[in-house]
Amino acid sequence: MTGVAVVGAAETTELGKVPGMSQIQLHADAALNAFEDAGISAKDIDGLATAGSRPTDLAHYLGITPTWVDGTAVGGCSFMLHVRHAVAALVTGQCTTVLITHGESGRSGIGRDGFGRAPASLQGQFEAPFGPMGPPTLFTLPVLRYMKTYGMSHEQLAMVAVVQREWASKNPRASFQDLITVDDVLESKLIAYPFHLLECCLVTDGGGALILTLNNRAKDFPQKPVFILGCGESVETPMISQMEDLTSSRAFRVAGPAAMQQAGVKHSDVDHLMVYDAFAHLPIYGLEDLGFCKPGEAPDFIWEQNTAPGGKLPMNTNGGGLSYMHSGMYGMYALQESVRQMRGTAPAQVSNAEVSVCLGVGGMFGASGCIVFGTDLS
Amino acid sequence: MMSNILECEQTPEELDLDMALEVVFQKMSDEITLPFFRPKRGKI
Numbered sequence: 001m002t003g004v005a006v007v008g009a010a011e012t013t014e015l016g017k018v019p020g021m022s023q024i025q026l027h028a029d030a031a032l033n034a035f036e037d038a039g040i041s042a043k044d045i046d047g048l049a050t051a052g053s054r055p056t057d058l059a060h061y062l063g064i065t066p067t068w069v070d071g072t073a074v075g076g077c078s079f080m081l082h083v084r085h086a087v088a089a090l091v092t093g094q095c096t097t098v099l100i101t102h103g104e105s106g107r108s109g110i111g112r113d114g115f116g117r118a119p120a121s122l123q124g125q126f127e128a129p130f131g132p133m134g135p136p137t138l139f140t141l142p143v144l145r146y147m148k149t150y151g152m153s154h155e156q157l158a159m160v161a162v163v164q165r166e167w168a169s170k171n172p173r174a175s176f177q178d179l180i181t182v183d184d185v186l187e188s189k190l191i192a193y194p195f196h197l198l199e200c201c202l203v204t205d206g207g208g209a210l211i212l213t214l215n216n217r218a219k220d221f222p223q224k225p226v227f228i229l230g231c232g233e234s235v236e237t238p239m240i241s242q243m244e245d246l247t248s249s250r251a252f253r254v255a256g257p258a259a260m261q262q263a264g265v266k267h268s269d270v271d272h273l274m275v276y277d278a279f280a281h282l283p284i285y286g287l288e289d290l291g292f293c294k295p296g297e298a299p300d301f302i303w304e305q306n307t308a309p310g311g312k313l314p315m316n317t318n319g320g321g322l323s324y325m326h327s328g329m330y331g332m333y334a335l336q337e338s339v340r341q342m343r344g345t346a347p348a349q350v351s352n353a354e355v356s357v358c359l360g361v362g363g364m365f366g367a368s369g370c371i372v373f374g375t376d377l378s
Numbered sequence: 379m380m381s382n383i384l385e386c387e388q389t390p391e392e393l394d395l396d397m398a399l400e401v402v403f404q405k406m407s408d409e410i411t412l413p414f415f416r417p418k419r420g421k422i
Contacts, residue, residue, distance in 0.1 A: 130382050131382060241379055241380040
């Protein structure tokens with residue numbers, strides 16, 4: 001365990017299409033909701049972390065005077081890294097109460113910072129000239145290699161989206177809630193072979209915020225604390241073509257086991273799993289790189305409904321980036337769902353869930369952060 | 379490395395993973411020439 005707990009957690013009041021709010025307003029809306037959840041105000045915050053917007057902007061906008069700041073930005077899992085860095089800051093006394101915020105006008109594009117790669121970056125020099133058009137095309141490289149190496153079928157890939165829609169159907173906040181079949185997925189528009197529309201994440205507006213403090217202060221807050229049992233992080237490469245192994249993420253393989261080892265949990269202890277699903281193959285990589293399945297076995301594991309409602313390893317229980325929401329940096333929403341499951345307040349609550357593993361990915365397979373949450377300290 | 383395959387139908391059937399290729403250099407401007415690949419001709 002780490003000695004740190006989540007004592008406040010909230011998403012923006014609205015998710016999906018929120019054209020009336022700029023990106024910084026989405027940050028602030030999430031932060032204010034988290035303050036209310038934790039029974040505190042901005043003046044109680046002395047540690048601040050964010051990605052996608054500058055921490056300086058947030059400190060100014062929210063009226064926070066931080067003694068600790070983290071602007072680590074490695075893509076959609078940045079918030080997992082913020083949690084880990086906040087743990088280190090809290091246990092060494094650099095601050096007492098940390099706010100981590102995310103806000104992204106991914107769909108409406110209101111007040112959004114620029115996206116894209118500088119021409120002189122590694123990706124700009126060595127990948128962009130050959131024409132990849134963002135994540136849907138870049139992610140075809142690893143998934144096609146995986147399909148050839150392990151014989152994963154198109155139907156098996158499609159099943160990931162089917163199962164997650166089943167979870168989303170239980171969640172009134174999910175963007176898409178109607179049940180779908182494998183045929184529906186395979187008949188949806190082909191985006192970039194082998195990905196069909198329903199195997200690609202949503203593009204939505206929203207935000208989320210977390211408030212962290214030391215365990216020994218957690219009892220002073222109104223919510224049931226969710227304990228951070230372990231954390232891990234790593235990065236691999238900004239260029240997807242340069243992955244050590246296109247069938248596995250090195251960053252997953254470093255971050256995941258580090259988090260589980262610090263938490264002192266075995267695979268059989270894990271009641272609930274979140275694996276950031278920007279595209280349908282990511283949960284497959286996550287299950288294997290975390291060690292829940294052997295290499296090549298995750299497609300069957302998902303096909304056999306082990307991660308579906310009623311299965312032995314409920315995964316992406318909010319509906320995931322494929323069906324719940326995906327603003328661009330989805331990691332915050334995966335963290336929020338783990339916290340809800342540990343509080344016992346999730347729309348599709350896993351009964352008696354006591355340990356949740358939350359694995360994030362960033363910049364295609366460029367980065368990863370993993371957090372293990374628990375309802376108890378051991 | 380990332381590149382593109384030329385002189386080949388741009389379909390999943392024709393773009394066979396692990397197919398034999400050979401490099402071709404294409405001049406993009408006076409300063410920049412990029413490496414592309416095409417299906418290998420003749421004996422592998």
